[in-house]
Amino acid sequence: MVKNMEFQAVIMAGGRGDQMSDLTSSIPKPLLPIGNKPLIWYAVNTLERVGFREIIIITMNSIVNSVKQAISSLKNINADIVGISEDLDWGTTDSLRHIKDKVKCDLLVMSCDILCDFELHRLADVHRLHNTAITMLLAPARPELENVPGVKAKRKSKKPREIIGLSKAKCSKCRVVFLENEADVEEEAMSLSRSLLKQQPCIHVRTDLTDVHMYIIRKWVVDYITHNKSKRSIRGELLPYLVKKQWRKPAEVTKESEISIADPTNTTTDEIESDPRDIFSYLRQDSAIERVLNLSLKTKPLLHSGHKTEDQLSVHAYVYEAGFCMRVNTLSAFVEANRLMAKNISIISPNVAELPLIHTSVKVEEKTQIGSDSMVAEDSVIGTKVSVKRCTIGKHCVIGNQVRLTNCTILDKVVIKDGCTIQNSVICENVEIGEKSTVKDCLVGSQHVLQPGSNITNESLVESTTMMDFE
Template sequence: MEFQPVVMAAGRGSRMTDLTCKSHKALLPIGNMPMMWYPINMLEMAGFTEAIVVVLDSFATEAQKVLTEICDVKMRLDFIGIPDTEYWGTADVLRHIKDRIKTDVLIISSDLISDVSIHDIANVHRTYDATITSLLSNIPEQYNEIPAPGPKSKKKPEKDYIGLDEKGCRVLFYTPEADLDAEKVKISKSLLKRHPCVSIKSNLTDCHLYLMKKWVIDFLMEKRSISSIKGELLPYLTKKQFSKPKREDLPNTDASVLSANVAKDIFSFISQDPMLKKVEKTSTWIDHTGDMDNCYHGNQIRCYAYLQSSGFCARTNTVSSYCEINKQIPRLLQALAPEKEIPTKHSSAVIKGTSQVGSECLVGEGVTIGDKVSIKRSVIGKHCTVGDKVKITNSVILDHVNIGECCNIQGSIVSSNSHIIDKSDLKDCIVGTGENVKGKYTNEALTDVHRMIEI
């Protein structure tokens, strides 16, 4: 196996706590399939037969049951739990599973939904024999501008400033907006000497999909101060591309001191397998001329990116993105899972009388819809009951929800096991798990979390 897939599914959903306070983020339904099924389906479509799935201990059993029994995943999944009491970053997780990693690794977040071909990303990684190759996209930017259900927030999404070479595939500069000094982008002279043309992008999204050399994980065991891949490891590797090993910087150092320093230097972890060197010289994947003439042979660390410029790509890490992706998923399912038949209206669903359910909707298993109901651009979860004369527009209704007669629900998310009383009117609201709601609300978060904050 060339790349060992690792699905990061232990995230707590800190940016969408109204939805995750009683549910695990990775199991939140998108189009009536759990969120974490989508990246696993990507891997399955790319031909992978096994993967490591990292989850919190508290839902490891549930995740395994949902994916194998309900989603019918054929891949062999090795579930590894991490303690619920630990707040580890993605780099911390790699250290935790180091003994399970035998080859170069493919890391993918459980909240990524994309129709990108993993083969295309792998081709860039192979061509330049990259240390790390990231998936970048400017497609998800639209979701940051869509108003989210619930209380209005003025918080702006954080940007990353990414410098690319003239070909647009080598990452020369990478820093989060929060790390900028007085909003000034500083570029070293050594970088500009090698790459006088640097294109700085602030509208690209790091999709949290990485192809990475195995030796990087060995380095992380030494560099324990690095906690996350995106926020710390990637900027660190990007800067190190144009550095030199410490051995070259300390020519007159005593041998014992030199040995201690080199052991901590990132360059000492880079594989020097003679067979790999022969492969590099003869490989048809590696371009030894042009860009590679100066960059490939001159740098032992190389950071690259694949930019997805068409199709669909988004991360479900905010309430607004979760809501919008659910609205779009009915038209995307065929492209995302062409080999899996997912009906827009489950055969067990009962739609009474003159009710109308739009073609851009999804209706789950065991749903009962009363008479004179109108449902547009919405997802109705499993085993829901919708009363007579109800209007549902641009909304996401999760599993086991009971909606009474004559209700009007617009632009809202209603969490599992909730009950919306007759004649209620919800506009741009979030209803928490197991809530009973009656009345008229606009831009409200009707959840235990907000009630505790108010008290």
């Protein structure tokens, strides 16, 4: 059980979806439809199911009301939706600084783009057992789809991997020994410090895992990043920093710095922006540790009491390889998630498993076949002699007669006229496709109108001035 009073839950929903901008140029990433529900709905539903009744959502000012509407069906959870300006180029730690006054205990932080059947109490158990600074969730990296709708790159580049060193092989609960991105490793051989190898002589290196962007973060770590603004991203800067700090000795603390920590009101704004204090200074002030010290006979700080450095500050991970877990942060992942949702919604969101894949308000004419691997949202109309396989069809769509749809994601208010054949494509909202058109391996942006008899392949019809390369 993840107790609401033990952790505060924060959902990061302020990302612009730069890796899928052909979609997010018209629909903000948190509102992208996955299985005919907004992407952020799944994250909130996950927290509601494990017992959270209060959560914080950080998103862009312009979509605060839309996010509120997207999760309105979840009645047992209250969301404090915090808006941030679209003009601010903020990272995830910048967002945490923005809500610092709301943070009262350890945080469960997750991205809004996670689809997962993972039981959150497992991550909490690792966090409690090892008293970690940050506990992260790792899962097998999913390969990119070979045929992604849109323009294909002339030269495919290899997707950078995450190089993760773990303390144990074939174990779900591991110490994170090192954490690197393949793109940041300039040489073929990685160099590891002597102190690291001395403390961790046996390291299991994995390149087949990915950071899911779900973390449990100690309150004192939030205090640290509040006063140290050099760390702008949890994954990009804070995590690698903490992983390296595990193997280093804490600096001695002067009386002046101890006074400054004990009484934050003594700290000026300039000092906060460039705080020179070592991170172990914040670990010393961890409230749980202070309570233990007050009940004991110890008169010296815990960090000076003979404990090893690696026992004082640690980063652990739960490696989840048994179930379903993915991030919807690329166009490829968006397409795959919608194709898989019909078969996986009952495990990702078991409390909505009773909902039919084809909404009761959908009107389907005779001699039409809709596969069990497809979903159709409310108030759509599907004509006669239509074939639908491995597709997600949104709300208020009109599908004409003798239409063939295969491996498609069709958003809301799309009109497809008679005799069309559409394969392996994403059709955005408010699109009209003229009769007897053929669309294959394409992304058709919102508001587009395809004339009757159109025949397009491997095209990305979007309003953006730059075209993306899909790998």
